[in-house]
Amino acid sequence: MPAIKKEIPKKDKEAVKPELFQSPKGMHDILPAEWILRDKVYKVAKEIAEFYNFSKIETPILENVELFVRGVGEVTDIVEKEMFTLRTKGGDKLALRPEITAPVMRSYLQHGSHKLPQPLKLYYLGPVFRHEKPQAGRYRQFTQLGFEIVGGESDPLYDAQSIIATYRFLEEVKVKNMTVQINSIGCRVCRPNYRRRLVEYYKKQKICKDCANRLDKNPLRLLDCKNEICAPVKIGAPSILDSLCSACKAHFKEVLEFLDEVGIPYSLNPHLVRGLDYYNRTVFEIFTEGSDLALASGGRYDYLAEMLGGRATPATGVAVGMERIIETVRADTAYQNHRFRPKVFLIHVGEVTKKKGLALIEEFRRENMPILEALGKDSLSAQLERAAKMKSPIALIFGQKEAYEESIIIRDMENGVQESVPLSKVVEEVKRRLKA
Numbered sequence: 020m021p022a023i024k025k026e027i028p029k030k031d032k033e034a035v036k037p038e039l040f041q042s043p044k045g046m047h048d049i050l051p052a053e054w055i056l057r058d059k060v061y062k063v064a065k066e067i068a069e070f071y072n073f074s075k076i077e078t079p080i081l082e083n084v085e086l087f088v089r090g091v092g093e094v095t096d097i098v099e100k101e102m103f104t105l106r107t108k109g110g111d112k113l114a115l116r117p118e119i120t121a122p123v124m125r126s127y128l129q130h131g132s133h134k135l136p137q138p139l140k141l142y143y144l145g146p147v148f149r150h151e152k153p154q155a156g157r158y159r160q161f162t163q164l165g166f167e168i169v170g171g172e173s174d175p176l177y178d179a180q181s182i183i184a185t186y187r188f189l190e191e192v193k194v195k196n197m198t199v200q201i202n203s204i205g206c207r208v209c210r211p212n213y214r215r216r217l218v219e220y221y222k223k224q225k226i227c228k229d230c231a232n233r234l235d236k237n238p239l240r241l242l243d244c245k246n247e248i249c250a251p252v253k254i255g256a257p258s259i260l261d262s263l264c265s266a267c268k269a270h271f272k273e274v275l276e277f278l279d280e281v282g283i284p285y286s287l288n289p290h291l292v293r294g295l296d297y298y299n300r301t302v303f304e305i306f307t308e309g310s311d312l313a314l315a316s317g318g319r320y321d322y323l324a325e326m327l328g329g330r331a332t333p334a335t336g337v338a339v340g341m342e343r344i345i346e347t348v349r350a351d352t353a354y355q356n357h358r359f360r361p362k363v364f365l366i367h368v369g370e371v372t373k374k375k376g377l378a379l380i381e382e383f384r385r386e387n388m389p390i391l392e393a394l395g396k397d398s399l400s401a402q403l404e405r406a407a408k409m410k411s412p413i414a415l416i417f418g419q420k421e422a423y424e425e426s427i428i429i430r431d432m433e434n435g436v437q438e439s440v441p442l443s444k445v446v447e448e449v450k451r452r453l454k455a
């Protein structure tokens with residue numbers, strides 16, 4: 020009698036199978052295949068940071084919300100709309116960091132780092148969170164590399180140095196056709212005058228509702244507005260360069276001279292203001308041709324330390340969006356041919372060889388020799404196929420007979436020639452063959 024299959028009604032089937040989870044909107048898994056390229060980019064970041072004498076710093080992913088409200092500014096997109104916040108069981112209000120400059124300054128002040136030789140040159144690489152509308156190049160979790168030069172004088176050399184380090188990093192990872200847009204947004208002395216001129220100008224123009232609301236609180240932000248009503252109005256806005264005080268003018272001139280000296284091309288953009296409150300004097304953004312998404316953005320932030328309740332501390336820095344970099348350079352031939360370091364492949368046949376196989380892997384590790392394995396239940400031929408696919412030059416075949424005799428077969432994967440050697444000699448023999 021044929022077995023009677025009991026059909027589960029469709030409705031019940033649906034009820035039994037829960038929907039598969041997806042990663043949160045705008046947040047992505049970085050799968051193993053992605054790390055080949057990403058690791059290369061990270062490696063260059065580390066090399067550049069070390070060359071220019073930046074030391075690594077890591078701050079917590081969560082910080083007090085107030086750090087960003089005070090540091091980044093209340094009337095900014097980040098604080099108004101984009102922070103992921105939570106309340107702890109103890110009642111603290113924390114935020115997933117939407118940027119890492121304020122945390123770095125918090126750390127500098129908290130640890131009394133002004134007592135160390137100044138300036139402190141710091142770099143970081145880590146995740147940042149912003150509740151933005153996800154789209155290409157704009158995510159809710161992304162990775163920033165940052166260079167910060169904190170303390171010492173408000174020396175234009177440091178502004179130039181953070182641009183140089185970033186530019187060289189982008190060059191090294193093969194970003195092509197870069198433009199550095201640069202501007203000075205003045206200081207406490209000259210900016211109020213420019214704000215007045217800007218307000219006067221915008222009051223006479225037709226602007227979007229958001230801009231009308233922020234005109235009194237933060238008029239510089241109107242220059243950042245992408246709304247189609249406001250974008251053309253910006254063209255006729257007064258240039259801040261005409262309002263700079265003599266100290267800011269001299270500072271900016273020197274920054275540009277340093278860039279000229281090392282051959283970094285730039286273009287002046289008098290309407291570049293950046294969305295964060297802490298900037299003064301130099302601000303810059305780096306783009307690649309044909310994209311209006313900045314790859315890197317930064318500037319001087321001499322007032323941040325005081326805004327956070329600390330002593331006056333000149334500082335300058337930059338943040339680079341690693342996902343945008345990776346997407347820009349992905350197609351470059353330099354990243355196409357990844358060369359694997361060939362590894363020996365350990366094949367085992369039968370359950371009894373598993374334990375000894377595991378011990379053999381440890382022997383290879385002690386000698387710092389990479390080894391691949393498939394300690395599963397695959398057949399000999401399936402494992403050999405895998406070894407060939409991984410381009411292993413040598414396969415070690417460990418069968419029941421070999422385990423019993425304390426030996427192992429060494430197979431030359433190129434010509435198929437096999438030789439049995441004592442287990443105690445295998446590491447030595449493989450080393451000799453790989454050297455030959």
Ligand code: AMP
Pocket residue numbers: 118149151156157158159161163313314315316317338339340341342343
């Ligand atoms: P900001 O902190 O806004 O100055 O941004 C610094 C850099 O981070 C930018 O130049 C971008 O490269 C990158 N970035 C900013 N926002 C995002 C985002 N939502 N998704 C991916 N990268 C971003």
